[in-house]
Amino acid sequence: MQANLMLLLAAGIWGLGFVAQRLGMDHLEPYAFNALRFLIGACSLLPLIFWYKKTGRLGDYDKKALLWAALPVGAVLFVAASLQQVGLLYTSAANAGFITGLYMVLVPVLGLLLGHRTNANTWLGAVIAISGLYLLSVGDNFTVNLGDLLQLIGALFWAAHLLCIDHYTKKVPPILLACLQFVVCGLLSSVVALSIETPSAAQALAAWQPLLFSGVVSVGIAYTLQVLAQKHAHPAHAAIILSLETVFAAIGGVLLLGEELGGRAVLGCSLMLLGMLASQLPLRWLLRSKAFH
Incomplete structure (x- = not known):
């Protein structure tokens, strides 16, 4: 129960992190915000690394080996985080949260390319989630919001990022890999920000609250909670609890940003959440042949 509560707190923090990311761009452009939040996040992990x-x-x-692991993982993280942050300029925190959450369905699907086995519940969850995505993002004239499209492409990279982490954490300490990937992502974001944006110290100071939440709380504290909790939580239970991040993103968007969700959007979000949960829950009844006779 303690581990599950820690995971629930992490999901809540990550969900509200979408709100902080939206608010941060009231003062900073996307790449500058990402650069600062990931570098702050890397620094926030230093006390945990020291304790370890x-x-x-x-x-x-x-x-x-640690360096050669952090470079590709950090690069994939950079692409995923960039798509998410830029996408937030054109879509709501609620939409971003739910569409990003599709990575939970995409991970086992992409795993097929690596020879991983995929259960029937993954395909069922994918069909339900895609139905919800259609209701949430595709308009009556079959057009897709640019922000939602960027979030969907980003979900593919979030899934690839998890597969990269799964591969490399077997070779190097996870906490060190996490810290260095944040450094790589932060440095790449800095290069882009200095190339195409006009960041300033005044802008960073104006965005100190969203940066503090996104860097220290979302990265440092939530990651620590996840690391500590997943030692004692069942993997399937952990995945299901962490999927509630999408719900917290929607709640935060409505309460803190004044976003509105119409009936179609609520139904779409509900189906996407159901699909995510279905992809994680084993369909034991499929294996009970007596139920079909």
Whole structure:
């Protein structure tokens, strides 16, 4: 129960993080905001890394292997985070939260390319979630909002990011990989921000509250909660609880940003959440042949 509550808190933080990301762009442009929040996030993990090192939990690891793992993982994170942040300029926090959450369905689907096995419930969840996505994002004239499209492409990269992490955390300490991937993402975002945007110290100071929440709370605290909780939580339960991030994003958008969800959007969001949950819950009744006789 304690682990589940920690995961629920992490989901709530990440859901409200979409609100902070929207508010941050009232003062900073997308890449500048991402650059600062990921570099702040990397710094916020330093106390946890120090504690891990002091208690001997890091163990022995190859520094060169760690660097070569952080570069591709950080690069994929950069693409995913960039699509999400730019997409938030054109869509609501609620839409962004639900569409980004599709990565939970896409992970096992993309895993097929790597030879992973996929259960029937994944395909059922995908069909339900896609139906919800259609209601949420496709208009009556079959047009798709640019922001929603960017979030959908971003969901593919979030799924790829999880698969990358799954691959590399078997070789290097996860907490060090997390910190370095944030550094890589932050530096890449900085390069783009300095190339095509006009960031300033005054803008950063004006956005200090969203930056503090996105960097320290969303990255540092929520990641720590996830790491500590997933040692004791069932993987399927953890995935289901973390999927509630989408619900918190919608609640935060309505209460804090004044966003509105019409009947069609609510139905679409509900189907997407149902699809995400269905993709994580094993369909045990399919294996009970007696139920079909």
